[in-house]
Every structure is written in structure tokens, then in C-alpha cells.
Amino acid sequence: MNESAQSSDARGGPRNEPKGGPAAAAPPLVEVKNLKVYFPVSGGIFRRTVGHVKAVDDVSLSLAPGKLVSVVGESGCGKSTLGNAILGLVQPTAGQVRLDGHDLDIQRRSSWDQFRKDFQIIFQDPYTSLNPRHTIYEIISEPLLVHGLCDQKNAQDEVAALLKKVGLSPDYMGRYPHAFSGGQRQRINIARAIGLRPKAIVADEIVAALDVSIQAQIINLLMELKDELNLSLLFISHDLSLVRSISDEVYVMYLGRIAEAGGADQLFTRPRHPYTRALLDSIPTLDRSRKPALLAGEVPSPVDPPSGCTFHTRCPIVQDRCRSERPELESNASNSNSDSAAACWFPLKD
Numbered sequence: 001m002n003e004s005a006q007s008s009d010a011r012g013g014p015r016n017e018p019k020g021g022p023a024a025a026a027p028p029l030v031e032v033k034n035l036k037v038y039f040p041v042s043g044g045i046f047r048r049t050v051g052h053v054k055a056v057d058d059v060s061l062s063l064a065p066g067k068l069v070s071v072v073g074e075s076g077c078g079k080s081t082l083g084n085a086i087l088g089l090v091q092p093t094a095g096q097v098r099l100d101g102h103d104l105d106i107q108r109r110s111s112w113d114q115f116r117k118d119f120q121i122i123f124q125d126p127y128t129s130l131n132p133r134h135t136i137y138e139i140i141s142e143p144l145l146v147h148g149l150c151d152q153k154n155a156q157d158e159v160a161a162l163l164k165k166v167g168l169s170p171d172y173m174g175r176y177p178h179a180f181s182g183g184q185r186q187r188i189n190i191a192r193a194i195g196l197r198p199k200a201i202v203a204d205e206i207v208a209a210l211d212v213s214i215q216a217q218i219i220n221l222l223m224e225l226k227d228e229l230n231l232s233l234l235f236i237s238h239d240l241s242l243v244r245s246i247s248d249e250v251y252v253m254y255l256g257r258i259a260e261a262g263g264a265d266q267l268f269t270r271p272r273h274p275y276t277r278a279l280l281d282s283i284p285t286l287d288r289s290r291k292p293a294l295l296a297g298e299v300p301s302p303v304d305p306p307s308g309c310t311f312h313t314r315c316p317i318v319q320d321r322c323r324s325e326r327p328e329l330e331s332n333a334s335n336s337n338s339d340s341a342a343a344c345w346f347p348l349k350d
Contacts, residue, residue, distance in 0.1 A: 027101055029200045029232050030063035030086060030119070035095035037078075037085045041303055054302045055081040057256035058095075060329070063200060063232050070235040070243040070264075072279070073253035074299065079236045080124070082253070083202040086234070087121055088112030100199065117147045120193040124205035126185035130177040136163075137173035140192050147196060162191040166221060183214035187221065194225055200232040208238070219246065240283055244268045252276050255310045256302055258329050262340025272342035274315050309345070321345050 037056035040049040056078045063069045071079045084090040086097060092106040099119060104111040123129040130139055140162055141155045150158045160170035166187040177185060186206060193201055203222065207215040223246060226233055237243050243250060247264040252275065260273040271277045278295050297314040300306050306313050312322040322345055329343045 026065045028062040028064050028098070029100055030061075030234065031096075031098040032062070032082075032086060033060045033096040033098075035059045035082070035085060035097065036093045037081050037090055038093040051303050054256050054305060056085060056092075057302075057305075059253075059256070059258055061251050061258070061261070063234050065199070065232055066230055067248045068226065068233040068235055068246055069249045069251065070237060070247040071251045071253060072237055072240060072243055073259075074279075075238065076299065076302075077253040078256040078302075079238075079253055080204050083121065083204050083234060083236050087119055087202060089121070117196045118199045119202070120196060120198040120200075121202040121204060122186070122189050122193050122206050125209055126182050126189060127177075127209070129189055130185055132177050135174055135176055136188055139177075139188065140173070140195055143192065144195055149196065158195070159191075162195050163188075165194070165225070166191045181214075182210050183218060186210065186218050190218075190222065190225070194229060194231075197229070198231065200234065202234045202236070204236045205238070207242075215242075240268075240279060252279065255300060255305055257310060258343065259311065260340060260342040260344075261329065266340050270340075272340050272347040273311075273344045274317055274348065275311050276342075277348060278314075278316075309343070317346060319346060 035056055036054070036058055038052040038054055041051040041053060042048060043050040059078075059082060061069070061071075071082060073079055081090055085092045088097075088104075088109060088111070091109065095106065097104045097106055099112075099115045102115075104115075134142075137156065137159050140159045141150075144150045144155060144158055145152070156173070159173050163170050163172060168184065168187055168191070172180075177188070180188065189206075206222070207218050210218065219242065222233070225231065235243070235247065244264060250262065250264050250267045251258050252260045252267070252273065254275050260267060260271065260276045262272075267276065268280065271280060282295070295314050296316075300310065300313055306323075308324045308326055309315070309318075309322040310326075312318045315322065325345070327343045327345050329341050
């Protein structure tokens with residue numbers, strides 16, 4: 001397959017409604033409440049814990065069946081750690097994780113074992129996420145065999161069907177990862193994920209490492225599979241233009257916390273949090289009359305985040321209350337019938 005072939009642009013097309021009717025009637029597949037992931041920082045001669053990196057700090061979100069929910073923010077804001085913690089790949093420090101209606105014991109890694117098949121992840125780097133010593137057949141067939149979805153007799157047929165579904169030739173199954181381009185490797189990762197027939201997939205920056213000409217192909221493939229298989233997607237990205245075109249709901253993260261959450265249309269047209277507005281204003285444009293707005297200052301350290309609102313050190317409308325009191329994520333429904341929620345004492349108005 002020619003990976004450089006052009007395809008229709010995923011960024012400009014309308015979002016397809018998922019099968020199965022409105023997802024609001026069904027309970028969430030993924031529900032996270034007050035999740036925290038702190039990494040200890042050691043120091044001194046005896047390497048004692050002297051602090052913690054607050055990668056994820058009191059985050060709550062939900063993912064309904066058939067929906068695509070995006071998590072966006074600057075690099076280092078905790079997006080990937082959040083996705084890994086939801087699936088138990090990183091040990092949460094505190095909070096609640098509920099998968100398919102079941103509360104997990106976050107202190108026990110084994111609590112996630114029964115959900116491995118139904119909740120999959122596609123990693124950001126297509127190069128390091130495939131074992132270079134295994135053939136494509138071994139990479140895709142191993143989880144199928146482990147979870148009993150096929151046996152050795154029909155494993156080859158299953159792998160061939162999955163490769164066809166992601167646009168690759170079954171003849172590739174005897175090759176090793178080094179023989180493939182980045183886009184082809186990501187297709188293999190997608191085949192491995194959907195082979196287990198999951199209910200939800202965490203897609204962690206899956207096109208960030210790919211050429212621009214390949215990104216739309218991978219996104220279009222993912223959206224087609226989402227509709228065909230009725231998947232739910234937690235899509236982690238920093239590409240706001242892409243997120244706007246494919247998302248049902250969006251969560252904006254800053255320094256480990258949710259700054260704003262709401263429907264994609266609402267959040268992109270009438271943002272309530274100054275950080276969300278700054279992110280939208282920074283999107284590159286061909287309109288030379290408008291220069292992209294840049295956030296002033298540096299991102300504070302997650303080891304010692306600012307008091308009050310963590311964004312107050314860079315906020316253009318900061319006031320005294322912002323420096324001393326931490327705002328919670330609350331609905332701004334009183335503002336022009338908004339369905340968004342912003343962690344801000346002085347949310348933006350139309």
C-alpha cells in the first residue's frame with residue numbers, strides 16, 4: 001500500500017453520529033472521579049521523597065458509549081498520564097476509576113485485568129510500541145490467543161482479516177516492524193487494538209509522530225472503524241483544529257487539572273476559560289491580519305504549582321481572588337445558555 005497516497009481530509013468533514021442511538025441514555029463506559037497521579041521526587045543523600053510531581057491532580061471525566069471525547073492541552077499538562085492511569089498502565093495515587101459500570105480498586109493493578117480486552121490503547125510512538133523482534137503476525141495474534149478469541153488453527157485468518165480492515169496487505173504478516181513506515185506501523189497498532197473487539201480505545205497522540213500527509217489517512221481510518229465497530233474513543237491530542245472536527249466533547253487540561261469541559265461546538269465557539277481562549281487564539285491561520293496570540297510566561301512546575309488558580313501566573317484577566325482561592329469546575333449555564341463548565345472565578349462571556 002502506498003502510504004503517501006492522498007485521502008479526504010479528516011479535519012474538514014462533518015462528524016458522523018455513532019450507531020446505537022443517543023449515548024446519553026446509557027451509563028458511561030469510562031467514569032473517572034477526582035483522579036490523582038503523583039510521582040515522588042527524591043532528594044538528598046538518602047534519596048528521600050522531598051516532593052511530588054502532580055501529573056494529574058483531581059481530574060473527573062466520563063466517556064459515554066459511541067462517543068468521541070478529546071483531552072487537549074499543552075505538552076506536559078498530564079494528558080497522556082491521565083489516559084495511562086485510566087487503563088491502569090500508571091498507578092493512580094487517589095480517586096475513583098469506573099469501567100463499564102465496575103468500580104476498580106486503584107491500589108491493585110490486578111483490578112484492571114478483567115477489562116484489558118474491552119479497553120485498549122493506541123500509543124503515540126508507532127516505532128517503540130511494536131516489538132522489533134516479533135513479526136506482524138506475532139504482534140497481532142498474541143493478544144487474540146491470550147484472550148481466547150481464536151486458536152492457532154485460525155489465527156492466521158484472523159490476522160489477515162484485521163490487516164485488510166486497516167488497509168494493509170495480508171502478505172505483510174511475515175515481516176518485521178522495521179520494514180514499515182510510521183503510518184503503516186500505526187495501522188498495525190490499530191489492527192492490534194481492534195482485534196480484541198474492545199468497547200473503548202484510548203488514542204494517545206496517535207498522529208503526532210507522523211507526516212502531515214499521513215495524519216488524515218490515519219484519522220479517517222480511525223473514524224471509519226469507530227462507526228463500523230461502534231467504538232468509544234478517548235482522543236488525546238494537542239491539535240485543536242483536528243479535535244474540533246471529530247469530537248463530541250472536549251476537556252481542556254492545564255497543569256494536571258481540567259480547566260474547561262463541554263461540547264465541542266460550544267467550547268470552540270464560546271470558550272469560558274481564559275486558557276481555552278488563549279489556546280484557540282494560538283492556532284496558526286492564513287489570515288495575515290490576525291497574528292497568533294501567544295501565552296505569556298512559562299508553565300509553572302507541577303512539583304510546586306501556584307496557589308489558587310494554577311493559571312493565574314499567565315492569565316490576562318487575573319484578579320486577587322485567583323491568586324488565593326482555587327476554583328472548581330462548575331457549569332456556566334447562566335452565561336448565554338452555555339453547556340460548558342470552567343474552573344474560573346471570572347469566566348469569559350460572549
